[in-house]
Amino acid sequence: xxxxxxxxxxxxEAKWYQHWLDKGYFNSKPDHRExxxxxxxxxxxxxxxxxxxxxNNTIQDILVRRARMQGKNACWVPGTDHASIATEAKVVAMLxxxxxxxxxxxxxxxxxxxxxxxxKYGGIILQQLKKMGCSLDWDRTSFTMDDAYYKSVIDVFVDxxxxxxxxxxxxxxxxxxxxxxxxxxxxxxYKEVKSKLYYVRYQIAESxxxxxxxxxxxxxxxxxxxxxxxxxxxxxxxLHGKYAIVPxxxxxxxxxxxxxxxxxxxxxxxxxxxxxDMNDYQLGQKYNLExxxxxxxxxxxxxxxxxxxxxxxxxxxxxxxxxxEGKGHIVKIEDYTNQVGFSERTDAVVEPRLSLQWWVSMxxxxxxxxxxxxxxxxxxxxxxxxxxxxxxxxxIKDWCISRQLWWGHRIPAWYTxxxxxxxxxxxxxxxxxxxAQSSGLTIADLRQDDDCLDTWFSSWLWxxxxxxxxxxxGNAEVKYYYPTNTLVTAxxxxxxxxxxxxxxxxxxxxxIPFKHVYFTGIVRDKQGRKMSKSLGNSPDLLALIDQYGADxxxxxxxxxSPAGNDILFDESALEQGRNFNNKLWNALKxxxxxxxxxxxSSLTAQGSQPSSFxxxxxxxxxxxxxxxxxxxxxxxxxxxALKTLYSLVWDDFCSWYLExxxxxxxxxxxxxxxxxxxxxxxxxxxxxxxxxPFITEEIYQLLRQQEEDxxxxxxxxxxxxxxxILRAGELLKQVISALRDARNKNQIKPxxxxxxxxxxxxxxxYQNITGILxxxxxxxxxxxxxxxxxxxxxxxxxxxxxxxxxxxxxDTTSLKAELLKDLEYQKNFRDSVLKKLSNxxxxxxxxxxxxxxxxxxxxxxxxxxxxxxxxxxNI
RNA sequence: GGGAGCAUAGCUCAGUUGGUUUAGAGCAUCUGCCUUACAAGCAGAGGGUCCGCGGUUCGAACCCGUGUGCUCCCA
Numbered sequence: 001x002x003x004x005x006x007x008x009x010x011x012x013e014a015k016w017y018q019h020w021l022d023k024g025y026f027n028s029k030p031d032h033r034e035x036x037x038x039x040x041x042x043x044x045x046x047x048x049x050x051x052x053x054x055x056n057n058t059i060q061d062i063l064v065r066r067a068r069m070q071g072k073n074a075c076w077v078p079g080t081d082h083a084s085i086a087t088e089a090k091v092v093a094m095l096x097x098x099x100x101x102x103x104x105x106x107x108x109x110x111x112x113x114x115x116x117x118x119x120k121y122g123g124i125i126l127q128q129l130k131k132m133g134c135s136l137d138w139d140r141t142s143f144t145m146d147d148a149y150y151k152s153v154i155d156v157f158v159d160x161x162x163x164x165x166x167x168x169x170x171x172x173x174x175x176x177x178x179x180x181x182x183x184x185x186x187x188x189x190y191k192e193v194k195s196k197l198y199y200v201r202y203q204i205a206e207s208x209x210x211x212x213x214x215x216x217x218x219x220x221x222x223x224x225x226x227x228x229x230x231x232x233x234x235x236x237x238x239l240h241g242k243y244a245i246v247p248x249x250x251x252x253x254x255x256x257x258x259x260x261x262x263x264x265x266x267x268x269x270x271x272x273x274x275x276x277d278m279n280d281y282q283l284g285q286k287y288n289l290e291x292x293x294x295x296x297x298x299x300x301x302x303x304x305x306x307x308x309x310x311x312x313x314x315x316x317x318x319x320x321x322x323x324x325e326g327k328g329h330i331v332k333i334e335d336y337t338n339q340v341g342f343s344e345r346t347d348a349v350v351e352p353r354l355s356l357q358w359w360v361s362m363x364x365x366x367x368x369x370x371x372x373x374x375x376x377x378x379x380x381x382x383x384x385x386x387x388x389x390x391x392x393x394x395x396i397k398d399w400c401i402s403r404q405l406w407w408g409h410r411i412p413a414w415y416t417x418x419x420x421x422x423x424x425x426x427x428x429x430x431x432x433x434x435x436a437q438s439s440g441l442t443i444a445d446l447r448q449d450d451d452c453l454d455t456w457f458s459s460w461l462w463x464x465x466x467x468x469x470x471x472x473x474g475n476a477e478v479k480y481y482y483p484t485n486t487l488v489t490a491x492x493x494x495x496x497x498x499x500x501x502x503x504x505x506x507x508x509x510x511x512i513p514f515k516h517v518y519f520t521g522i523v524r525d526k527q528g529r530k531m532s533k534s535l536g537n538s539p540d541l542l543a544l545i546d547q548y549g550a551d552x553x554x555x556x557x558x559x560x561s562p563a564g565n566d567i568l569f570d571e572s573a574l575e576q577g578r579n580f581n582n583k584l585w586n587a588l589k590x591x592x593x594x595x596x597x598x599x600x601s602s603l604t605a606q607g608s609q610p611s612s613f614x615x616x617x618x619x620x621x622x623x624x625x626x627x628x629x630x631x632x633x634x635x636x637x638x639x640x641a642l643k644t645l646y647s648l649v650w651d652d653f654c655s656w657y658l659e660x661x662x663x664x665x666x667x668x669x670x671x672x673x674x675x676x677x678x679x680x681x682x683x684x685x686x687x688x689x690x691x692x693p694f695i696t697e698e699i700y701q702l703l704r705q706q707e708e709d710x711x712x713x714x715x716x717x718x719x720x721x722x723x724x725i726l727r728a729g730e731l732l733k734q735v736i737s738a739l740r741d742a743r744n745k746n747q748i749k750p751x752x753x754x755x756x757x758x759x760x761x762x763x764x765x766y767q768n769i770t771g772i773l774x775x776x777x778x779x780x781x782x783x784x785x786x787x788x789x790x791x792x793x794x795x796x797x798x799x800x801x802x803x804x805x806x807x808x809x810x811d812t813t814s815l816k817a818e819l820l821k822d823l824e825y826q827k828n829f830r831d832s833v834l835k836k837l838s839n840x841x842x843x844x845x846x847x848x849x850x851x852x853x854x855x856x857x858x859x860x861x862x863x864x865x866x867x868x869x870x871x872x873x874n875i
Numbered sequence: 876g877g878g879a880g881c882a883u884a885g886c887u888c889a890g891u892u893g894g895u896u897u898a899g900a901g902c903a904u905c906u907g908c909c910u911u912a913c914a915a916g917c918a919g920a921g922g923g924u925c926c927g928c929g930g931u932u933c934g935a936a937c938c939c940g941u942g943u944g945c946u947c948c949c950a
Binding site for chain 2: 003005006007259260279282384385387388391392395397491492494495522559560566567568570572573575576578579580581582583585586587588589590591592593635637639640643646647654655658662664665666737740741743744745747749750751778825828829831832833836839840841842843844845846847849850851853854856857860861
């Protein structure tokens with residue numbers, strides 16, 4: 001069969017993915033084997049594949065494929081998240097394009113559009129994961145708003161409410177006075193606005209003194225319940241604990257001191273209006289201030305304002321200034337530019353407003369989740385995130401779970417017209433709870449809460465609910481697959497998601513959801529900027545796969561991504577991946593070219609000598625690398641494992657082994673060597689398969705007729721590596737490099753043969769390798785005779801000397817310079833060792849083996865110095 | 876403002892319990908090669924004040940203190 005000049009991934013990738021699917025290799029059912037479960041961090045249903053997904057899912061696929069090849073029952077569960085905010089925003093935008101306003105169509109119709117949208121675009125990302133080769137069990141695809149999943153989310157809410165862990169509490173939200181609706185933070189657009197800063201004078205109670213504050217919203221003065229100054233501000237220290245009088249309405253309010261106030265803004269005194277400002281509300285909470293809501297839901301003044309009842313907030317601003325001025329309260333008015341929030345929907349200025357929201361009380365849930373991580377029942381990789389986690393968990397705040405959205409799990413709370421409410425899974429249950437308290441209540445009177453739950457309130461159930469662990473407790477699947485093995489995710493959602501999954505797992509399964517958490521970095525561009533749509537620096541992943549191949553993309557992203565560190569994405573890494581694929585392809589071509597000229601071993605007795613050293617050496621090297629990779633994988637050092645394999649293939653196999661083992665031009669190849677070489681290649685493909693599944697399967701199948709697919713081929717036990725052979729191999733490489741260097745420096749062309757004389761006290765290490773050596777340095781003759789040193793290049797490696805004899809006239813001056821440079825280095829080195837050894841305290845205190853090592857270094861250095869000096873004399 | 880982390884070659888990073896040849900790799904750079912698998916390649920080479928300062932130690936890239944710069948999370 002004719003193999004293409006370069007590796008061409010396109011068709012090969014599609015072919016193998018379909019084949020694996022047809023064979024059902026990715027499907028898992030509980031059986032006698034140990035389970036290895038991974039649940040995908042469900043991407044947003046709106047999502048398209050970006051570099052972050054690529055990194056994250058490549059890592060999961062590596063872990064899963066490797067487990068599958070190690071005898072475990074690997075199960076990787078796919079799915080998507082309804083992503084309430086992001087999806088709703090997309091649907092709203094889509095409707096707007098068609099000229100439809102969300103507020104005009106109502107909830108039911110909106111949800112219809114949303115589901116249509118989801119069916120059409122949702123899950124594109126899952127198809128894209130197939131392109132990357134991800135070995136997910138597609139039959140298990142889940143969605144956080146599947147009927148059963150939806151019901152579980154509601155049941156969990158009801159259950160936590162029953163346990164007293166969910167409660168209603170006040171919170172500042174963004175209010176759209178035109179649409180009379182709450183807005184999520186994402187629906188608020190901040191714009192720079194030219195305003196005025198008003199300096200307003202308040203009288204100090206029982207005194208002639210005044211205090212001046214600065215504000216851009218004078219109409220909120222009617223809701224003031226304190227004045228706050230910085231405790232270190234000397235201008236106001238005498239006023240701490242005193243009271244001020246609110247202009248126009250004469251309310252007595254305390255003057256409090258808090259570091260929140262900066263001394264250099266305005267006058268350094270801040271009016272506090274807890275009902276109408278986020279920060280003021282916080283202060284109000286801290287100092288237990290009265291909250292006076294002076295506004296109706298349409299932005300007009302309420303009775304609590306006492307003045308201007310029913311008039312619009314901006315009208316009031318116009319009127320209140322002259323009135324204050326008239327009574328001598330305005331000190332000055334300045335121009336001022338500030339950020340003001342506008343409603344994305346109506347363009348009205350957003351009003352911060354207190355409203356009742358739903359909360360989860362976190363302390364109780366957090367305790368076991370903190371313990372699981374601190375005691376390493378769950379291991380974080382890298383472990384540095386433990387600190388971050390602990391800090392957050394120890395200072396955990398309650399979780400506001402209501403969102404002013406329609407797309408999501410609707411809060412199962414039902415209200416009577418007179419403001420009573422009940423929490424229940426269905427309207428009927430709520431009715432039966434409520435009818436006892438309010439006579440004459442009909443079920444039609446009940447109104448369900450308008451809000452939806454935070455997306456994370458559904459995804460925190462993910463690791464067990466994909467196996468119906470909550471809705472069908474103790475079923476066979478959840479018992480087999482839960483706890484899952486490893487979660488792979490980004491550190492930025494350690495609190496939003498990871499911590500809460502641990503809490504939910506502990507609360508509902510009484511068990512941790514996963515044993516390991518692998519935190520990936522954030523993918524940034526070359527300049528270190530986060531990838532984002534607005535910057536346009538996020539590459540089109542599918543285009544990259546088309547250009548380089550999925551294996552190359554996987555390689556590129558893995559080779560540059562140490563655990564927990566951000567990765568700077570650079571296309572040159574993909575190029576490296578593509579080149580690596582090509583290297584593998586070419587090695588395959590070489591070996592395939594041997595097929596037609598295999599000869600049984602006896603016939604090539606003479607030629608077998610170099611090859612047998614080569615095979616022995618590579619066998620040991622392969623075992624050694626297998627061991628290293630195993631260790632690295634256990635430590636989740638994936639990037640390093642891949643680097644190790646890369647260098648095994650490229651350097652050890654291609655650059656050294658194949659060069660040592662390959663027959664001369666059109667010469668026969670030893671059958672034993674041929675078979676062993678194929679065996680090594682297969683093993684390397686197996687080790688690489690989790691990282692680069694497509695090309696490895698293709699090569700594996702092309703090497704020879706196979707009984708099974710690489711995808712499910714079980715790994716064999718790692719053999720022992722022979723240290724003597726490994727060392728001999730290293731020596732051989734070193735000698736070859738040194739001799740090639742010498743050739744290079746003396747401008748001996750690769751084609752010009754040399755004669756080589758080796759001067760050594762022990763010839764045995766060289767006996768097996770002279771064949772290889774002569775091939776690699778193009779020596780027509782190698783002997784161990786001491787040669788006349790006339791016109792010879794001398795090379796020293798370890799304690800041995802190599803004399804290169806050549807026809808070419810040598811440049812002795814540069815030769816001499818080289819040797820002198822080396823001599824100086826060796827002498828400096830010896831002196832540094834000598835310094836250590838002559839330090840009595842070192843010899844006394846250091847460990848014996850350390851001292852011994854230093855002595856050996858010393859002896860080696862001296863031998864080398866002697867060698868060089870002799871060589872110098874001879875020039 | 877509170878917290879966490881990082882700083883090693885031009886770039887991206889390893890460097891495990893403080894001692895393994897006066898610090899390693901990949902990419903990039905430079906030199907020479909179209910050598911019969913591979914120019915998407917081969918053979919070589921150069922390149923470091925381990926962020927600064929101080930301390931502990933026989934010995935520090937590594938431990939401690941301090942300064943500087945950068946990043947992330949929360950408010």
